[in-house]
Amino acid sequence: IKLRNHRREQKWHDKQYKKAHLGTALKANPFGGASHAKGIVLEQQPNSAIRKCVRVQLIKNGKKERPRS
Numbered sequence: 001i002k003l004r005n006h007r008r009e010q011k012w013h014d015k016q017y018k019k020a021h022l023g024t025a026l027k028a029n030p031f032g033g034a035s036h037a038k039g040i041v042l043e044q045q046p047n048s049a050i051r052k053c054v055r056v057q058l059i060k061n062g063k064k065e066r067p068r069s
Contacts, residue, residue: 030058030061030063030065032060037060038060039056039057039058039059039065040057041055041056042054042055042057042064053066054066
């Protein structure tokens, strides 16, 4: 039992384990763990070659985001 408890405590010092099990990475991610999300275009370049770079407000949580294209 002592070895099991010690291993359980030591797991939290592992960076990947902590990131996967705390749940804060999902909260910080504007997409909330989803691969795609719908949004409303707020600003866009008028007539530029960079047409993909627009500011978007996500529908699911209202966060404003500039997607990485």
